[in-house]
Amino acid sequence: MRGTLSDRTGAALLMAPLLLFLVLAYAWPFLGVVKWSFTLPTPGLDQYSALATDPLVQSVFIRTLRIALIVTLVSVTAAYAITVVWVRGSPVQGVIAEFCILVPFWISVLTRAFGWVALLSNRGLINTWLQSIGFISEPLALVRNEFGVIVGMTHFLIPFAVFPLASAMRSLDERVLLAARGLGSSRMRTFWTVFVPMTRSGIIGSAMIVFVFSLGFFVTPAILGGGRSVMIAELIYLRIFQSPDWGLGAAISVVLVVFVGALMALLFRSVKPKQLV
Amino acid sequence: MPTYRPGPISLILAVLVALFLLLPLLAVIPVSLTPSRMLAMPSGELSLRHYRALYEDPRWIDAILLSIRIGVVSSAISTVLALCFSLGVWMFQPRFSAALVGFVLLPMVVPPVVSAITLYFLLTSISGMSSFFGYDTWLGVAMAHSVMTVPFATVLILVSLSQLDRRIDLAARGLGASVWERATRVIMPNIRFGIVTAALLSFVLSWEEIGVTLFITSVNAITLPRLMWMGLRDNIDPAIAALSVILIIITVLVLAVRSLVTRQRGAR
Numbered sequence: 001m002r003g004t005l006s007d008r009t010g011a012a013l014l015m016a017p018l019l020l021f022l023v024l025a026y027a028w029p030f031l032g033v034v035k036w037s038f039t040l041p042t043p044g045l046d047q048y049s050a051l052a053t054d055p056l057v058q059s060v061f062i063r064t065l066r067i068a069l070i071v072t073l074v075s076v077t078a079a080y081a082i083t084v085v086w087v088r089g090s091p092v093q094g095v096i097a098e099f100c101i102l103v104p105f106w107i108s109v110l111t112r113a114f115g116w117v118a119l120l121s122n123r124g125l126i127n128t129w130l131q132s133i134g135f136i137s138e139p140l141a142l143v144r145n146e147f148g149v150i151v152g153m154t155h156f157l158i159p160f161a162v163f164p165l166a167s168a169m170r171s172l173d174e175r176v177l178l179a180a181r182g183l184g185s186s187r188m189r190t191f192w193t194v195f196v197p198m199t200r201s202g203i204i205g206s207a208m209i210v211f212v213f214s215l216g217f218f219v220t221p222a223i224l225g226g227g228r229s230v231m232i233a234e235l236i237y238l239r240i241f242q243s244p245d246w247g248l249g250a251a252i253s254v255v256l257v258v259f260v261g262a263l264m265a266l267l268f269r270s271v272k273p274k275q276l277v
Numbered sequence: 278m279p280t281y282r283p284g285p286i287s288l289i290l291a292v293l294v295a296l297f298l299l300l301p302l303l304a305v306i307p308v309s310l311t312p313s314r315m316l317a318m319p320s321g322e323l324s325l326r327h328y329r330a331l332y333e334d335p336r337w338i339d340a341i342l343l344s345i346r347i348g349v350v351s352s353a354i355s356t357v358l359a360l361c362f363s364l365g366v367w368m369f370q371p372r373f374s375a376a377l378v379g380f381v382l383l384p385m386v387v388p389p390v391v392s393a394i395t396l397y398f399l400l401t402s403i404s405g406m407s408s409f410f411g412y413d414t415w416l417g418v419a420m421a422h423s424v425m426t427v428p429f430a431t432v433l434i435l436v437s438l439s440q441l442d443r444r445i446d447l448a449a450r451g452l453g454a455s456v457w458e459r460a461t462r463v464i465m466p467n468i469r470f471g472i473v474t475a476a477l478l479s480f481v482l483s484w485e486e487i488g489v490t491l492f493i494t495s496v497n498a499i500t501l502p503r504l505m506w507m508g509l510r511d512n513i514d515p516a517i518a519a520l521s522v523i524l525i526i527i528t529v530l531v532l533a534v535r536s537l538v539t540r541q542r543g544a545r
Contacts, residue, residue, distance in 0.1 A: 010456045014365030018358040018381060018427065025424050026384060026392075029399035033391075036398070078297065081290035084283050093288070099532070100295040104302065106528045108485040110505045111521040115301025117509070118308045118518065123317045125304050158298060177281040187284050216388025218488050223509050233390035233488075240394060240492070253391045260388055 033250045040247030047251035057235070057252070064231045067146065067221075068214035071153045075210050076203060078154070079161035086162070087169040105159035113223040116152045117143060120224075144226030152224040157213055161206040168202025208267040212260055232256060302525050309518035316513040327519040336504060337516070344484055344501040347415055351422035352479035358423070359430035359475060364460050367438040368446070378435070385428035393492040396421040400493050413495045421493050422483040429482060430475035437471025438464070 037047050051057055086097035104112060119125045120142035127139040142148060176198070180190045196203075218233035225231070230238070232252060239249035283291070311317050312324035331337050362381065366374045384392050397412070400421065404411025411417050441464065449463045465472065487502040494503055508514040 008369075008371070011365045011369030011371040014361045014368070015371070015377065018362040018431075019377065021358055022381060022383075022424065022427070025399055025420060026395060027380075029402070030391075030395045032398045032402065033395050078294045081287065082294040082298075084287050085291040088281060088283050089288075089291075090282065093283075093291075095536075097291060097295065098536075100298050102532055103525075103529055104298050106481075106532065107302065107525055108487075108502065110485075110487055110502055110509065111305070111524055112301055114505070114509060114513075114517055114521055115305050117513065118304040118316065119301055121316065121513075123315075125307070125318060128318045155298065155301060158294070174281055181281070212388075216390050218390050218393075219506075233388065236390050236394060237491070240397065249394060253394050256388055257391050260386075264386065 034254055036246050037250035037254050040250070047247045048255075050248060051251055051255060057248075060230055060232055060235045063146075063229065064215060067150060067153070067229075067231060068211050070150055071157060071214045072207050072211045074150070075154045075157045075161045076165075076207050079158050079165055079206060080203070082158070083162050083165040083169060087166050101159050101162050104155065109156060109219045110223075112156060113152055113220050116148065116155065116224055120148055120151070143224055144228060146225070146229040148224035148226075149221045149229050149231070152220040153214055153217055156217075156220055157210045160213060161210050164205035164209065165199065165202040168199040168205075172198050205267070208263065212263055212267075215260060216256060305518045305521040305525070308515060309522045311515055311518075313515070316515055316518070327515045328523075330516045331519055331523075334516070336499075337501075337520070340499050340501040340504040343415060343499065347419045347422060347498075347500060348480040348483040350416075350419040351426060351483045352476050354419070354423040355427040355430045355479045356472065356476040359427050359434050360465075360472060363431055363434040363438055364464065366435065367441075368456070368459065368464070378431070381431050382428045384424050385432075389425075389488040392425060393489045396424065396489055397492040412493060413497045415498045418490060418493060418498050418500065419483075421489055422486055423479075425486060425489055426479040426482045430479050433475040433478060434468065434471050437468040437474075441467050 038045070040047075082097055082101060085093050086101065087094070089097060117124065121127070122139040124143075126142065127136075130136045131139065142151075172195070177190060177194060180194045181187075185193070216233050217231060218237065221229065221231040222234045222237070225234070233256075236249045236252050236256075239245045239252070307318055308316060309327055310323040310325070311319040312322050312326065313319075365371070366378065371377075400410075400412040400414075400417045403417070408414070409416050410420065445467070446459055446463055449459050454463065485502060486500075487506055490500055490503050491506065494500070499507075505517050505520065508517050
């Protein structure tokens with residue numbers, strides 16, 4: 001074998017299997033889905049004009065955007081609070097914060113959604129407790145609605161929001177903070193006028209990641225929304241399996257990919273990829 | 278050295294967030310001990326019947342065994358493909374490698390539901406040709422899971438390659454080692470930790486995969502998450518709570534061991 005392989009063929013031989021696999025098992029079938037969106041049930045642009053006019057599809061799109069925005073706002077704020085302690089806290093505080101971030105991160109989305117059902121359902125922990133202390137007489141509707149979806153998605157996405165924030169906070173020059181304090185700035189003022197602006201890239205990266213994730217989220221909304229608070233991804237599922245309307249499901253998928261792709265392009269323009277991880 | 282520590286307000290907020298993160302994991306413990314057949318808090322009495330149901334009910338055992346089989350096969354496929362590809366990128370640094378890596382990472386950034394409908398299209402089209410590979414077969418699921426896990430395996434292996442000193446490979450090359458010898462006797466032993474991590478992560482991701490699996494299985498290939506999903510959508514089975522408790526305990530133990538190991542490495 002020695003010296004018989006030129007660099008170019010060596011690279012090609014090593015890289016070809018994965019590229020071939022992904023072209024055959026991913027790129028080609030995606031083109032098939034795009035084809036569906038133009039040909040099912042009849043060839044033409046019907047599905048795309050339906051997307052623009054169908055009130056049900058539009059209400060799902062608007063709900064998805066609304067939920068994604070709320071979830072982004074809440075997750076990034078919550079992640080910021082715990083990341084400050086993880087990165088800047090004492091060693092013991094840091095270990096505890098890390099544990100609280102990583103344990104949920106590694107537990108499957110189904111288990112976590114189920115945990116929220118156990119907490120929020122009519123006979124769940126919160127309603128049982130509130131009734132036993134006589135605070136309420138009827139169980140509160142905490143799940144199988146938009147509230148449950150937002151709570152579950154926020155819980156899932158906080159760890160993802162933490163990582164870009166943590167890298168921004170780690171790379172921050174501590175001497176600037178000490179200088180601000182030394183010059184007589186209060187703790188609060190240092191935080192808002194020095195610390196937060198200096199972690200801006202982390203905030204943007206974290207918000208974009210959470211927002212993009214929320215748009216295509218499927219499992220948590222399907223379980224905690226209970227079919228009442230349907231988001232785009234669940235709509236695609238229902239169009240494929242319940243009303244067999246493959247054309248519309250495919251068209252929604254194509255629009256979703258284009259939308260997410262545009263957002264990602266924006267993200268990589270505003271933040272350098274290296275600052276994200 | 279002076280340090281900038283978080284103040285009391287930050288600490289209180291962080292504790293609230295930490296409670297929010299842990300609460301749903303703790304909530305499954307009492308539910309798993311309920312004597313009732315329905316999802317409810319135990320009132321007075323505790324029972325282990327839902328834990329017993331896990332190993333007495335063949336559906337759960339079958340699903341666990343199937344998930345393990347699919348996880349092993351898809352992890353093997355994605356680790357081998359990712360390793361070859363990454364070696365190609367690192368050793369030869371071909372033109373367009375940034376674009377090619379970007380292409381490989383697509384299944385990681387595309388919304389999972391779009392990947393799901395794509396793989397649904399793939400497997401239903403193959404179904405006509407082969408009864409082993411298509412829709413609702415375990416090999417089909419393993420193949421689909423490989424598509425989803427291969428970007429993660431590639432990232433991990435590329436990261437460990439980026440930490441490898443190029444001069445080691447150059448020395449081997451200068452001494453006349455072939456491409457094969459450089460890859461298997463010089464580079465791979467140096468990144469074995471990254472390779473093992475990639476294989477483990479691929480297995481875990483496949484073990485937990487539900488978004489894609491829902492689209493490509495119906496009655497034959499019931500993985501563990503798929504069975505949990507069915508139990509969650511209809512009337513909620515408290516056996517899921519028992520299973521969740523076990524999975525949470527395993528996760529906590531693995532993370533604790535990992536942090537001990539990394540701490541000892543750091544201490545040395």
